[in-house]
Amino acid sequence: MVQRLLSPGEIESLDHTTIPRLVLPQPGVLFSARATRLRQLADGNVPGIPAPDSLHGYLYLMAAVADAQAAIAAAGSPAAASRPAASAPRPPAPPVPPLPPSDAMETALAHNMPPLPVSGPRPAGWGAIYLALLDQLDAAASGQPQLAAVLAGLRALSDTDLEGCADAVLAEFGEGINPLHAPFVAAALQLLWVTHASQLDASRVQPPVTGTLCPVCGSHPLASVIRIGGQAQGYRYLHCAICASEWHMVRVKCSCCEKNARIAYQSLAPAGADTGADEDSGGDPAAAPVNKAQDPSRVARAETCDDCRSYRKIFNQEHDFMVEPLADDLASLALDVLVTEAGYARGSVNPLLWFGSE
Ligand SMILES: [Zn+2]
Ligand SMILES: [Zn+2]
Structure with missing residues (x-):
C-alpha cells in the first residue's frame, strides 16, 4: 500500500488542538x-x-x-x-x-x-x-x-x-x-x-511570537526530541536548556531561524547511511512513513540549516526509548565536531558544559 503524503497546507490544517503544545x-x-x-x-x-x-x-x-x-x-x-x-x-x-x-x-x-x-x-x-x-x-x-x-x-x-x-x-x-x-x-x-x-498551569502559558524561545522562561532550546506515547506520538518538541519545558515545533524546520527549505540531517553513522527518509514527508507523523524501530543511526542526529548555517541536535525516542536531550547532547560531542567542521554553528550551549574563553 502506498501511503499518501500530506501537503504542507494539509499538515497546517490538522487539528493541532489535540497535540500537547507545551x-x-x-x-x-x-x-x-x-x-x-x-x-x-x-x-x-x-x-x-x-x-x-x-x-x-x-x-x-x-x-x-x-x-x-x-x-x-x-x-x-x-x-x-x-x-x-x-x-x-x-x-x-x-x-x-x-x-x-x-x-x-x-x-x-x-x-x-x-x-x-x-x-x-x-x-x-x-x-x-x-x-x-x-x-x-x-x-x-x-x-x-x-x-x-x-x-x-x-x-x-x-x-x-x-x-x-x-x-x-x-x-x-x-x-x-x-x-x-x-x-x-x-x-x-x-x-x-x-x-x-x-508548578505552572500549562493551559495558561501561551505560545510566544517566536517558536525558537522557551514559552516558560525565554531561554533557547538545548535540542529537539521526537517523543512517543499518547498524543505526542511522533511529534517534535524543543527542550528548554534551563526549565526543561518542551514545546511543539513541526518537524523539518530550523529551530534557529524557523525556515524549512534547506534542512538536512547528519548522523555519526557511515556516510550515505542516513537518507533522512523519515523526515522527507515534511511534517508530522500523519504524513511520515512507518519508521524502522530501534535504528541506532537515527537516535542522535544534527538538524542543519543552510539558510542560517546553524544546527541543533535532534534525539529520537522512536529509536531509543530512553533518549534524554541534555544527557544525549553532552555525550554526542563527536557529532558537534562533525557538523562544526562542515561549517555550521551550534544553535545554543549546553548549560552543563562550558569551554571558557580559550
Ligand atoms: Zn524554559
Ligand atoms: Zn536556520
Missing part, C-alpha cells in the same frame, strides 16, 4: 532519569551514542550532579513528607521554595510573555538552593580531591561573582566564564526553574 517538566522524574541516562552513556550502553572514553569521567560527574538535583527535587515532593527520616543517609535536603504568586507573572501571562523569565530578577532563596546542591554533592566528592577542590571554590565565590556567573549562564555568555564553576551554578538554576515551571 509539556511542563516533572522534577521528580526528570533529574533521576537524566542521572540514569548519563550513567548509561558513560557505561557505553547506548548504541546510537558511543561516547568516547575521554568523556566518561565527565558524564559520571554530571550524573552525580543530576543525582543531587533529584534529591533536592524529591525533598519538595508530597512523598517526602511521609518518608521515614531514618531511611535518609544524610540530613534531608531543603526543598525548593514554592513559586510565589506575583503580579509580574500574571502580567506576563496576560501578554504572551514567558511567566518565569530568566532575564528577570532571580527568585529569593536561590542562593540557598545553590548551597544545598553543593551540600548534596559533598558525598560524591569523598575520595575525589579534584571535585572537593571545585566545591570549595564554589563555596568561596563572593555574592558578586556567583551572581555574575549565574547571569552569564542564563545569557549563554561564555566569554570569561569559569568552565569549572558554570555547570554547578547552572545545575542550581535548573533546579529552581524546573521546580517552578512544574
Whole structure:
C-alpha cells in the first residue's frame, strides 16, 4: 500500500488542538532519569551514542550532579513528607521554595510573555538552593580531591561573582566564564526553574511570537526530541536548556531561524547511511512513513540549516526509548565536531558544559 503524503497546507490544517503544545517538566522524574541516562552513556550502553572514553569521567560527574538535583527535587515532593527520616543517609535536603504568586507573572501571562523569565530578577532563596546542591554533592566528592577542590571554590565565590556567573549562564555568555564553576551554578538554576515551571498551569502559558524561545522562561532550546506515547506520538518538541519545558515545533524546520527549505540531517553513522527518509514527508507523523524501530543511526542526529548555517541536535525516542536531550547532547560531542567542521554553528550551549574563553 502506498501511503499518501500530506501537503504542507494539509499538515497546517490538522487539528493541532489535540497535540500537547507545551509539556511542563516533572522534577521528580526528570533529574533521576537524566542521572540514569548519563550513567548509561558513560557505561557505553547506548548504541546510537558511543561516547568516547575521554568523556566518561565527565558524564559520571554530571550524573552525580543530576543525582543531587533529584534529591533536592524529591525533598519538595508530597512523598517526602511521609518518608521515614531514618531511611535518609544524610540530613534531608531543603526543598525548593514554592513559586510565589506575583503580579509580574500574571502580567506576563496576560501578554504572551514567558511567566518565569530568566532575564528577570532571580527568585529569593536561590542562593540557598545553590548551597544545598553543593551540600548534596559533598558525598560524591569523598575520595575525589579534584571535585572537593571545585566545591570549595564554589563555596568561596563572593555574592558578586556567583551572581555574575549565574547571569552569564542564563545569557549563554561564555566569554570569561569559569568552565569549572558554570555547570554547578547552572545545575542550581535548573533546579529552581524546573521546580517552578512544574508548578505552572500549562493551559495558561501561551505560545510566544517566536517558536525558537522557551514559552516558560525565554531561554533557547538545548535540542529537539521526537517523543512517543499518547498524543505526542511522533511529534517534535524543543527542550528548554534551563526549565526543561518542551514545546511543539513541526518537524523539518530550523529551530534557529524557523525556515524549512534547506534542512538536512547528519548522523555519526557511515556516510550515505542516513537518507533522512523519515523526515522527507515534511511534517508530522500523519504524513511520515512507518519508521524502522530501534535504528541506532537515527537516535542522535544534527538538524542543519543552510539558510542560517546553524544546527541543533535532534534525539529520537522512536529509536531509543530512553533518549534524554541534555544527557544525549553532552555525550554526542563527536557529532558537534562533525557538523562544526562542515561549517555550521551550534544553535545554543549546553548549560552543563562550558569551554571558557580559550
Ligand atoms: Zn524554559
Ligand atoms: Zn536556520
